[in-house]
Amino acid sequence: MSADLANATTAQDSASPPPLPSVPRPLTSYVSGRMIAVIGVLVAVLAVLTGTSGGKLLSATNLGGALDASSEVGFIAIGVTMLMIGGEFDLSVGQVFVVGGLAFAGLDKHIGFLPAIIVTLLLAGAIGLINGIITVVFGIPSFITTLGTYYAIAGFILLITGASPVSYLPPLPHVFSVFSAHVGGLGFRWEVVWWIGLAAVAAWILHRTSFGNHVFAAGGSPEAARGTGVRVGLTKIVLFVACSALSAFSGIVLFCHLGSMEVTAGSGLQLQAIAAAVIGGTALFGGVGTIFGGVLGSFFLGVLTVGLVLSGASTQYYELFVGIVLIGAVIAQVKTVGASRFVHALFRRNSGR
Amino acid sequence: MRATWKRKGIRGLLMPAVLAMTALGLAACSSSSSSSSKTSSASATASAVKGTFYELYQSCPSNPFWGAVNNGARAAAAQLGVSLKIEDPLRCSGEEAQENSLLTTIINSHPAGIAVSVPYASALSANIQRARSLHIPIIAYNSIPPNNNYSVNPVEAYVGQPNYTAGVDLGKQLVSQYHLTSGDTIMVADQCYTNTTCNARYQGVESVVDPLGVKVSVLNLDYSVPTSAGIVKSFLQTHSRPTLVVALGSAGEEEVVDAAQALGLKPSQLPMVGFDDDAVTNTYMIDGWVKLTVDQQPFLQGYDALVDLYDAVRYQAYPINMDTGPVFVTHTANDIAKGWFNPSVVSNTGI
Structure with a gap:
């Protein structure tokens, strides 16, 4: 799965095959069979939860609450989705999330809001760079690399903080409201707008640029990608950096929202982000997936929490249903790939291609 | 033909079946x-x-x-x-x-x-x-x-009762009951190192004993029982025996007892106090390992x-405001209680 950095920077740089052309992916690529299945499952769950909650789930306040609840995992799922499409995993995202919140909290009072964000993202990017280099240069499976960094970072955090949470007492600085303020009467916070905005940027990069093509190629068939001049190793390193930066950004956003960060706040987040990506149609072994799917998967996790409470059910059912839907969504995706062929054929016929 | 139809039929039923299962599950929950x-x-x-x-x-x-x-x-x-x-x-x-x-x-x-x-x-x-x-x-x-x-x-x-206050009250009780002074040592078995509850309990105890010059060593036991017991065992082998052990919850007690038994220590050689009054603590109290536990009701x-x-x-x-604690449960109190103690209730309620 991993390539050698030397391949990425030397041998492949001088390789003779021409680079992949920057061809925008056709719109029909978004309407894949997987996506039909993802939307179908989400609509079904939404319909059931709406019914069991007596329609309360569909109020602006509660849908907004579900979006708020989704965004924490949602930011991370953007990076995890891209990385999984590129054929790699990152299990350290939960700890990088905590690093993001803690580093921002420590820096904000000394260097100001924006510089603190920038330095924090650079720090997180450095962690991603380490993950990427270890994976690519040493050929270690990213599952192992990032499991190692997960534990190393967790230990480092405990040493630095003594396991105590970091908190600001209210009133929180006004500038935090760029993430934490409510958007009009829509029931959700600005963090959701940031999440959707970043997802849109990531989707554009993934589906409309040559780098996006390289990501799909690196994850789908690394050998073939190298043959066509894709710098597979470099592509993966960039994805690791982006994934870590997005995780830290999520930690910053959470800190601005709550004014505190617990040292164990990242526990389990990595698995939730992977679950969101897979529910959203991302293949486990690379080459297939969409950011839109990752966003939908994250929203599913949020809507399930809120919907269960509004339905009068205990949140103890949450993990049970995540498990059922995770497996169900993947079965549904596998069984509906035929639909994508039909849609593609229909579009080709209509466009005369 | 029939066989083909059957296979397609089963495939076609899969997705609706999964969706139906989810729907039924949600409705059932x-x-x-x-x-x-x-x-x-x-x-x-x-x-x-x-x-x-x-x-x-x-x-x-x-x-x-x-x-x-x-x-x-x-x-x-x-x-x-x-x-x-x-x-x-x-x-x-x-x-x-x-x-x-x-x-x-x-x-x-x-x-x-x-x-x-x-x-x-x-x-x-x-x-x-x-x-x-x-x-x-x-x-x-x-x-x-x-x-x-x-x-x-x-x-x-x-x-x-705030956990910090419970810790303070336990600290005062220990000072009075064990006459703690400078030179005494307390080993804290912290099985929930990253948990705000345990942190608060520990900080409460420390706030009382630290000014007296009592040395407190905290062992992070947030691992599996064998691993944590190994940590305790190593500590006891390489340090002079502590005056007291404070376990911040029953999981920590289990690990301390496991290590002490491996080293051949008797309950009287390693007095332990703890927090919470659950089935595990009660068992150790009856066996003599736990001398006192804080019950926050x-x-x-x-x-x-x-x-x-x-x-x-x-x-x-x-x-x-309603203050529910702490109540100090001792071996004597437990002896009285076990006359009407119902084990099935213990496992269900944790009290």
């Missing part, structure tokens, strides 16, 4: 949840109080302490004839975002009243203020920040919290 509070809901129709009360706590359901708290809440709901929902975050650690998110949804459902554990300085602050502005009675139970600033967390009352915390809220709604009585 909703109805089962309703039935779980059937007794209270049924009588709620006759109750003078409409709407649902919520108790929202910060830990996870596998914690026996919270099992006892929740049983107390359910008992109160049954007696008062009100509808009660108990919610907890989806993770057992790092739960502030989840608890805050749940609190948002609960407030959005306009409940009759909310009891919420508040172990964080400020994470739930905005939602507590929002509940107050919507005139939803809201009190804190079990946890509240030390020296809570009521402009930050403006709950109407507090039911329980978890059953009463859940019970009294709901009664406090009920009184506020039913009689417009302003919620009042």
Whole structure:
């Protein structure tokens, strides 16, 4: 799965095959069979939860609450989705999330809001760079690399903080409201707008640029990608950096929202982000997936929490249903790939291609 | 042809089957949840109080302490004839975002009243203020920040005993009972190193013994029992034997006893005190390992919290603070208790 950095920077740089052309992916690529299945499952769950909650789930306040609840995992799922499409995993995202919140909290009072964000993202990017280099240069499976960094970072955090949470007492600085303020009467916070905005940027990069093509190629068939001049190793390193930066950004956003960060706040987040990506149609072994799917998967996790409470059910059912839907969504995706062929054929016929 | 049709039929049925399973499951969970509070809901129709009360706590359901708290809440709901929902975050650690998110949804459902554990300085602050502005009675139970600033967390009352205070009280008890002075040592078995509850308990004990010059060594035992027991064993082999062991919960006691037995120590050679009065602690107390444990009355915390809220709604009585501890349970008290102790109740309630 991993390539050698030397391949990425030397041998492949001088390789003779021409680079992949920057061809925008056709719109029909978004309407894949997987996506039909993802939307179908989400609509079904939404319909059931709406019914069991007596329609309360569909109020602006509660849908907004579900979006708020989704965004924490949602930011991370953007990076995890891209990385999984590129054929790699990152299990350290939960700890990088905590690093993001803690580093921002420590820096904000000394260097100001924006510089603190920038330095924090650079720090997180450095962690991603380490993950990427270890994976690519040493050929270690990213599952192992990032499991190692997960534990190393967790230990480092405990040493630095003594396991105590970091908190600001209210009133929180006004500038935090760029993430934490409510958007009009829509029931959700600005963090959701940031999440959707970043997802849109990531989707554009993934589906409309040559780098996006390289990501799909690196994850789908690394050998073939190298043959066509894709710098597979470099592509993966960039994805690791982006994934870590997005995780830290999520930690910053959470800190601005709550004014505190617990040292164990990242526990389990990595698995939730992977679950969101897979529910959203991302293949486990690379080459297939969409950011839109990752966003939908994250929203599913949020809507399930809120919907269960509004339905009068205990949140103890949450993990049970995540498990059922995770497996169900993947079965549904596998069984509906035929639909994508039909849609593609229909579009080709209509466009005369 | 028939065989082909059959195969396609099975495939075609798969996805609807999965969706149906999910739908049925969700519907079932909703109805089962309703039935779980059937007794209270049924009588709620006759109750003078409409709407649902919520108790929202910060830990996870596998914690026996919270099992006892929740049983107390359910008992109160049954007696008062009100509808009660108990919610907890989806993770057992790092739960502030989840608890805050749940609190948002609960407030959005306009409940009759909310009891919420508040172990964080400020994470739930905005939602507590929002509940107050919507005139939803809201009190804190079990946890509240030390020296809570009521402009930050403006709950109407507090039911329980703060873990920090419990730690302070235990520290004072130890100083008086064991005559701790400079030169004595305490080994703290901390099986929940990253947990705000354990941190608060430890800090409370330390605040009393540290000024006396008592040396405190904290062992982080947040691992599997064999690993943690190995850590304790190594510590005991390489350090002079501590005057006392303080276990911050029953899991820590298990690991200390395991290590002590491996080293051939007797209970009298390694006196231990702990927190919580659950089945594990009781067993060690009967065996002589645990000399004293702090009982913060978890059953009463859940019970009294709901009664406090009920009184506020039913009689417009302003919620009042209720202190539930600590009660020090000793070997003697346990000897008396075990005469009527029912093991099946122990495993269910954790008390």
